[in-house]
Amino acid sequence: MATYKGVDYLQIDSLLSEEERLVRQTARQFVEDEVLPVIKDCYNDGRFPAHLIPMMGELGFLGANIDGYGCAGMSALEYGLIMQEIERGDSGLRSFVSVQGALVMYPIFTYGSEEQKQHWLPRLQSGEAIGCFGLTEPGYGSNPGGMTTRAVRDGGDWVLNGEKTWITNGTVADVAVVWARTDEGVRGFLVERGTPGYTSSDIHGKLSMRASVTSSLAFSDCRIPEANRLPEAIGLKAALSCLSQARYGIGWGVIGAAMDCFETARVYSLERKQFDNKPIASHQLVQEKLAWMVTEITKAQLLALHCARLKDAGRIAPAHISMLKKNNTAIALECARLARDLLGANGIIDDYPVMRHLCNLETVKTYEGTDHIHTLVLGEMVTGVQAYR
Numbered sequence: 001m002a003t004y005k006g007v008d009y010l011q012i013d014s015l016l017s018e019e020e021r022l023v024r025q026t027a028r029q030f031v032e033d034e035v036l037p038v039i040k041d042c043y044n045d046g047r048f049p050a051h052l053i054p055m056m057g058e059l060g061f062l063g064a065n066i067d068g069y070g071c072a073g074m075s076a077l078e079y080g081l082i083m084q085e086i087e088r089g090d091s092g093l094r095s096f097v098s099v100q101g102a103l104v105m106y107p108i109f110t111y112g113s114e115e116q117k118q119h120w121l122p123r124l125q126s127g128e129a130i131g132c133f134g135l136t137e138p139g140y141g142s143n144p145g146g147m148t149t150r151a152v153r154d155g156g157d158w159v160l161n162g163e164k165t166w167i168t169n170g171t172v173a174d175v176a177v178v179w180a181r182t183d184e185g186v187r188g189f190l191v192e193r194g195t196p197g198y199t200s201s202d203i204h205g206k207l208s209m210r211a212s213v214t215s216s217l218a219f220s221d222c223r224i225p226e227a228n229r230l231p232e233a234i235g236l237k238a239a240l241s242c243l244s245q246a247r248y249g250i251g252w253g254v255i256g257a258a259m260d261c262f263e264t265a266r267v268y269s270l271e272r273k274q275f276d277n278k279p280i281a282s283h284q285l286v287q288e289k290l291a292w293m294v295t296e297i298t299k300a301q302l303l304a305l306h307c308a309r310l311k312d313a314g315r316i317a318p319a320h321i322s323m324l325k326k327n328n329t330a331i332a333l334e335c336a337r338l339a340r341d342l343l344g345a346n347g348i349i350d351d352y353p354v355m356r357h358l359c360n361l362e363t364v365k366t367y368e369g370t371d372h373i374h375t376l377v378l379g380e381m382v383t384g385v386q387a388y389r
């Protein structure tokens with residue numbers, strides 16, 4: 001059994017069913033046994049732990065909240081708990097699971113034809129196939145609506161030209177969900193590895209998300225059959241709906257990173273002695289930081305739990321998810337910074353997970369809608385005024 005007990009100082013566990021706790025325990029055990037022993041080396045080497053993919057498929061973690069096609073059909077809450085545990089391991093591994101499930105399987109499930117679902121979903125669920133999601137372009141990050149990648153109809157095909165960048169899983173993907181402008185508006189396409197005119201290359205020099213593959217995709221007169229267009233994906237809102245799924249999982253995932261930073265700092269502060277051989281935990285300034293962390297983690301857990309219940313009831317709105325993603329990422333990043341501080345010089349070394357989480361969370365703050373953009377979504381919710389344009 002995993003020795004890690006989680007962070008629960010407000011009896012939040014009592015709000016979970018036995019089944020929900022069991023799902024979490026399964027993910028926790030997987031992280032304990034399979035992720036923690038390898039993640040430091042993977043991060044340092046800039047290598048994604050690909051051998052974990054089939055295991056995560058076997059455990060039902062990929063597309064966990066999708067029904068049918070071999071998927072586990074879990075609730076939004078169970079899915080969230082899995083994301084929390086996986087990101088306690090590493091944000092890069094959670095990014096893989098987010099992209100595979102929320103950004104590739106979800107659009108195929110929601111907007112795909114029956115043939116596309118039958119062909120891709122079981123393979124993506126088991127991890128036999130890997131997917132990526134191409135929305136961001138070199139000139140269009142926060143404003144994907146400005147995209148310049150174009151798909152033009154030519155007989156029964158589409159001809160795709162353009163470039164996508166910062167694409168998680170790009171070079172390892174068997175299928176890319178690519179968003180492009182057409183004469184009728186934005187549409188989504190399934191571009192298969194090996195299609196002539198489709199190339200990908202990795203982005204090097206990352207000091208964050210080092211255990212995750214991040215790539216650029218290029219399309220040069222790339223011919224896609226109409227059968228590979230997602231027939232129900234009409235307009236940019238289809239792409240944005242996928243982001244809502246992924247952001248929901250991020251709002252849960254970052255709690256795991258925050259929990260790991262908090263627990264590392266709590267244990268360290270009890271062991272590390274300074275001034276008259278007293279543990280640094282005995283000083284008020286140290287306790288103040290731990291108290292802040294545990295309070296914010298607890299609030300983040302409650303926010304995530306309520307969002308999960310709303311999502312399972314079909315009542316969650318994009319602005320709710322903005323609140324979840326923005327708040328929980330911000331507090332996780334601050335927990336990582338405070339934990340780094342409490343570990344002193346040891347805070348910067350890879351014997352501890354804190355600096356790795358801190359660097360990863362800087363990406364999480366930016367991707368899937370930056371902190372600014374989610375702030376402005378909330379601003380619009382309460383004022384009715386769009387400030388991001």
Ligand SMILES: Cc1cc2nc3c(=O)[nH]c(=O)nc-3n(C[C@H](O)[C@H](O)[C@H](O)COP(=O)(O)OP(=O)(O)OC[C@H]3O[C@@H](n4cnc5c(N)ncnc54)[C@H](O)[C@@H]3O)c2cc1C
Nearest residue numbers: 133134135136141142166167168209366367368370372388
């Ligand atoms: C490791 C990693 C993995 C990623 N994976 C994927 C992926 O799989 N698929 C994908 O499509 N994309 C992916 N992305 C891209 C990510 O979604 C974008 O980086 C993000 O949308 C921000 O875009 P940008 O980097 O171009 O920043 P910009 O949009 O240029 O923003 C720069 C700064 O300006 C601010 N800003 C911009 N507009 C406004 C405004 N109107 N008001 C106030 N502030 C504003 C931003 O908040 C930010 O602080 C990934 C990024 C990273 C780093």
